[in-house]
Amino acid sequence: MNRTAALADTRAREFDFRAADHRAIAALVYDEVGILLPDGKAQLVYGRIAPRVRACGLETFADYVTLIGRDTVERARAIDALTTNHTSFFRENHHFEDFVERIWPPLADRLAKGGRVRLWSAACSSGEEPYSWLMAMFGADRSGAQRLLKADLRMLATDVSPSVLATARAGQYSKETMRTVPASLRTAWTRGEGDDLVVDPMLRDAIAFRPLNLLGDWPIKGRFDTIFCRNVMIYFDEPTKERLLARLADRLEAGGMLYIGHSERLIGAVQHKFQSIGRTAYQKVAA
Ligand SMILES: C[S@@+](CC[C@H](N)C(=O)[O-])C[C@H]1O[C@@H](n2cnc3c(N)ncnc32)[C@H](O)[C@@H]1O
Structure with missing residues (x-):
C-alpha cells in the first residue's frame, strides 16, 4: 500500500490504530499461541479487533492494548478473534x-x-x-x-x-x-x-x-x-x-x-x- 492509500485507510477507520498497537497485539498473540501477525497483516488485525474495541466501550487500540495486558478474559477473546478458522468437510x-x-x-x-x-x-x-x-x-x-x-x-x-x-x-x-x-x-x-x-x-x-x-x-x-x-x-x-x-x-x-x-x-x-x-x-x- 502506498503512503496516500495508507493515510486514507487510517482516516476511514473508526478507531485510532497505530503501528505500535499492531506490534503489541502481534507480540502478545505470538507469545501465547505462536501465530505470526507481521506488519502486512495490519488490516486483518484491525478488522478482527475493532469489534472488541467497540464492545469494550473504548476509543483507541492503545486503550485496548492496555486492557488485554491486565484482563486475561479479554485477552483470550482477542486471541480467539485473531485465529483463522477456515476449514471444510472432507478438506484434502x-x-x-x-x-x-x-x-x-x-x-x-x-x-x-x-x-x-x-x-x-x-x-x-x-x-x-x-x-x-x-x-x-x-x-x-x-x-x-x-x-x-x-x-x-x-x-x-x-x-x-x-x-x-x-x-x-x-x-x-x-x-x-x-x-x-x-x-x-x-x-x-x-x-x-x-x-x-x-x-x-x-x-x-x-x-x-x-x-x-x-x-x-x-x-x-x-x-x-x-x-x-x-x-x-x-x-x-x-x-x-x-x-x-x-x-x-x-x-x-x-x-x-x-x-x-x-x-x-x-x-x-x-x-x-x-x-x-x-x-x-x-x-x-x-x-
Ligand atoms: C485453518 S484452521 C485448520 C482447521 C483444520 N485442521 C483444517 O485443516 O481444516 C487452523 C486452526 O488452528 C487453530 N490454532 C491456531 N493456533 C493454535 C494453537 N497454538 N493451538 C491450538 N490451535 C491453534 C485455530 O484456532 C484454527 O481453528
Whole structure:
C-alpha cells in the first residue's frame, strides 16, 4: 500500500490504530499461541479487533492494548478473534481416503479383538475435520459404527479457539457448509433442522472436543495411532513448527500416522522419525 492509500485507510477507520498497537497485539498473540501477525497483516488485525474495541466501550487500540495486558478474559477473546478458522468437510480428502484404505482396517480389527485405538484431530477448528474423519471411517454403516463405538475407540479433537469449539460441539452446520459431504454420508449421519443439518449424536458424542493450545501443556496420557494436524503450522515460525512436530512425534505410536496440511512439511530432526507415505502423510518408524 502506498503512503496516500495508507493515510486514507487510517482516516476511514473508526478507531485510532497505530503501528505500535499492531506490534503489541502481534507480540502478545505470538507469545501465547505462536501465530505470526507481521506488519502486512495490519488490516486483518484491525478488522478482527475493532469489534472488541467497540464492545469494550473504548476509543483507541492503545486503550485496548492496555486492557488485554491486565484482563486475561479479554485477552483470550482477542486471541480467539485473531485465529483463522477456515476449514471444510472432507478438506484434502486424500488423507481420509488414505486412512480408510490403509490404516483403518487393522485398527478396526484391533478394536474387534478388544484392543484400543486413539485418534487426535489437533487444531480441529469448528469440527468439520473430526466429523469427516468419523464419517469416512464408518461409511453409511450405522450399526457397524455403533458396534465400534462400544469398543475402546476414542477421538480427541482440540483447538485453542473456544468459539469454534462451541460450533464443533453443537454439530449444526448450514446445508451449504455440508455440501462437500457425500450424499450417502449426509443421509446416514445428519438430520435437517430448518436450513441446517445436525450431525447425529452418535458421532457427536464419540468425539471429545477440548480446548488445547498446541504451544502449551498437553494434559494427554498415552499415544495416538493417528494424528491430523493440518493447516495450523502455516501460521507459525520455523522454530515453533519444529518444536510442535517433535512433540507430535512423541505422542504417536510406532507405525502411527501424521497427516499435515497441503502446504506444510516436516522439518528438523523429526524428519528421521517418519517415512513419507503419500501427499503430506507420514508414518512414524519404529524407534
Ligand atoms: C485453518 S484452521 C485448520 C482447521 C483444520 N485442521 C483444517 O485443516 O481444516 C487452523 C486452526 O488452528 C487453530 N490454532 C491456531 N493456533 C493454535 C494453537 N497454538 N493451538 C491450538 N490451535 C491453534 C485455530 O484456532 C484454527 O481453528
